[in-house]
Amino acid sequence: MNKPAPALVSPELEATLAAVESQLASLGESLRANDSVAIDHHATELHRALARAVDHFARAARSGAVPPPLRERLKLAGGLVASQRESLARATAALDRAMDVLMPRDRAASVYSAGGAGNALRGGTVQA
Numbered sequence: 001m002n003k004p005a006p007a008l009v010s011p012e013l014e015a016t017l018a019a020v021e022s023q024l025a026s027l028g029e030s031l032r033a034n035d036s037v038a039i040d041h042h043a044t045e046l047h048r049a050l051a052r053a054v055d056h057f058a059r060a061a062r063s064g065a066v067p068p069p070l071r072e073r074l075k076l077a078g079g080l081v082a083s084q085r086e087s088l089a090r091a092t093a094a095l096d097r098a099m100d101v102l103m104p105r106d107r108a109a110s111v112y113s114a115g116g117a118g119n120a121l122r123g124g125t126v127q128a
Contacts, residue, residue: 010060010065012056013056013070016056016057017073017074019052020049020053023042023046023049024077024081026045028080030042031087046081053077057070057074
């Protein structure tokens with residue numbers, strides 16, 4: 001009985017995935033260091049590496065040649081991306097709350113309120 005040969009790890013897939021993992025690690029370090037310039041740089045590079053990885057893995061998947069160890073590493077990388085995205089969302093929300101405390105918005109001057117159109121549009125005409 002002939003068993004199918006295990007899928008060989010493609011050097012191209014390995015290099016593509018290693019680039020994603022490297023950029024994830026670099027972005028994580030930049031986030032921990034609060035280095036906004038490095039965060040921007042590594043986020044951009046991660047985006048590029050992910051785009052290349054999606055392309056390479058999609059082509060490999062069409063031919064059925066994605067080995068299970070690479071699939072697992074790709075899943076782990078996806079989990080790290082989601083984790084970093086969540087971390088950034090929390091940091092952004094905290095920053096927004098701090099900005100609201102430090103620089104409250106002038107609610108009376110807003111055009112819209114919780115009830116819809118603000119005072120500027122009620123009972124009068126709008127002039128342009």
